[in-house]
Amino acid sequence: MRLAAFTDYGVRILMRLADKPDQALTTSGIASELQIPYNHLAKVVQNLARGGYIRTQRGVGGGIRLARAPQSIMLGEVVRFLEQRHAVVECFRSDGGGCLLTPNCRFKSKLAAAQKAFLAELDKTTLVECALPRPRVSRAVAKAK
């Protein structure tokens, strides 16, 4: 099973912000330190702001920071939010998909239970437990730039 790259990026952003919740970081700063394209990150930041996970502040001294205490944010909640547009298989889409087995399928409810177990496992951990300092770029990577 796969999570979308944007979900992965979203969790990375939150992990970085959780390191020093009172300190604002810029999207371009995070993009640079995580070596993720700025445009991708900017979209994820917008989405995280819409979900109430981060606040953005323009101007000097501005940037993005967590909108809630990191100890109140569960990983499962974040993944559930960021993945909401991605159906586990087609019959989970809002349009129901086109699978002809759907009316009698017993796999769907099992998959729903498995998805619930996946998220419940992630709900055991708060963002504060995954807070991460700025990554060190290894000499090899820095030299290659």
Place this chain on the structure above:
Amino acid sequence: MRLAAFTDYGVRILMRLADKPDQALTTSGIASELQIPYNHLAKVVQNLARGGYIRTQRGVGGGIRLARAPQSIMLGEVVRFLEQRHAVVECFRSDGGGCLLTPNCRFKSKLAAAQKAFLAELDKTTLVECALPRPRVSRAVAKAK
């Protein structure tokens, strides 16, 4: 989170074969009744044969059938096999991916636990519980053909 379309197709094929394990079905027959492109299905059939889930027999009266009793095949096992080439996020790839947070990341182990919980949930159900008869094509779909 998403499963690959080929995983979804693989489970559908096995669910159909589990309905009458002693009866061989043809790939083209399943493709037609499930309305899935033959070429896609043929690849999945090859993979399922490689995994020891189905046997294929050429010639008159040939086709594909389950290679094991459906009550001995757990859904989690099937999904684990069909998804083995898909990393949940990039750091789960065999090359380790390029995420700079990897050395200190605490999200990875939580994701691994969540993935395990997902599959453990699916391992509670056998294929025989999900066996499905040939789907009925509704009149609307039949007419549109």
